[in-house]
Amino acid sequence: RSRLEPIKKVAKTIKEHLWGILNAIVLKVSNGPAEGLNSRLKMIKVRSRGFRNKERFANAIYFHLGGLDLYPDGITR
Template identity: 80%
Template sequence: MNAVVLEVSNGPAEGLNSRIKMIKVHSRGFRNKERFANVIYFHLGGLIFYPEGVAERYLPARL
């Protein structure tokens, strides 16, 4: 009911949870929670680690 009235969705949260679950599955486990959190930040943080010329040439433009 609230989704219709407030016009909000939990889709973005579910998408993020799905991506975190895939990281967990592909890694086959972590030794502790801190390492797991670091991997999530690394993969989902949105950082670009390529040199400037490479990022401009090969990666799609970011908004």
């Protein structure tokens, strides 16, 4: 096995994704927010130990990530 094989593989990967890399740098965009949301959704699913139907999963998402203020009047966090 050649020492250059890993370098060639990296070069090929960069070549295949060059436009995406350049767009991310120029436009300063990231998939970080999407990954963060996916992580939070996965945590809801794990903590509940699964859902029997999609409606209950959607309700759990709304409850945990909906941003509702559920505290009574006069009580602050």
